[in-house]
Amino acid sequence: MQGVPPQFSDEKDRARFRHLEQLPGVELYHAHISRYAFEPHTHEAFGIGVIEQGAERFRYRGSQHIAAANSIVTMNPDELHTGEAETADGWRYRMIYLEPDRLEAITGVRDWWFSEVVREDPAFPTNWPADLWPVA
Template sequence: MENKKDWTRITQTSSKIERMEAFFSGYGFAPHRHDTYALGITLNGVHSFNYQKTMRHSLPGNAVVIHPDELHDGEAGTEAGFHYKILYIQPEIIQEIIGGNPLPFIPGGISSDQRIVSAISNMLISLDFQLDSLEEEDGIYDIAQALHSASQTGRQRRKLNYKAAELARQFMLDTSSAIVTMDQLEQISGTDRWSLSRDFRALFGTSPYRYLSLRRLDKAKRMIITGTALVDVAAACGFTDQSHMTHHFSKVYGLPPGRWADLMLRS
């Protein structure tokens, strides 16, 4: 049997989402976690991945819903490989729609709920064209509502301080290349560090430290894709050196930066 080559294709990233299409013939990517939702549709083959300590298998037509900061990997479930489309969306964008509720969580990471499948599919119909701004806004709203409606996180035991967590998040965005301390975040948010840490995780799906680290990696990806040398990327993004950046990059994306760049640039 001919071994098909792995490939990926990404669209021009908008300010709110990133869309990608990929095929993997076998092992796709190592265990990793990122602080975005990863929302995909399996098109062909079996998309297998470890999620919440269990091997999951997504069949054609299923939606894959990876919650922010959940460890997962990816591989082909059969010799035929697997083909899928996926989009990534920051949880703070979902928060703008669901209004300070806990982030929606879909148990198992796979859904056949037609509300979810339809909402995700509509955003991935064609990657050849950039989404119209209003089309994108409508699609994001539909996704947020579908996830919220289908989620089992409806019960909330304590009131979350969304304002304080959002103030801390905005401060980290503004100072992503500088050292940030919990003392600063306490002062900016007006709340104590432990309440802030709990609420930030519930509202944005990850810890303040990881949120800051991942914003630095976002910047690194943008620089790497333009061909900037990795040693220069590391220095510009606040990492100690190239090996430090490579270590964090591989943990988050499941691939070292050089391999990631090769896949992104392969036609």
């Protein structure tokens, strides 16, 4: 995955990827980051995720954002962003990355575009990524 090192230097930082063979163009990512700071990078896919614990600070679309626990983060393909811990214990999060063609095939909607970067919605089921990818 673009922007993510193959291995972190600090043992407190860890991440796992999962590709779904039955759904090409879908990648699941689960990470707990405490020390690592992501340099500016992009992804070729749409990113939809949930902050499970802690908080993340990141630069996106020319502004600083903070995504706290239970917030939803959405990002468009090929948009430059960073990422680092906002809290001393870091942040744990799950993302699903969907290639544009796959998102269109799943939803039947063309020309997706997320305008809102961080959303706090108490009614949103924040366990949905875990339902897709339970921790083993």
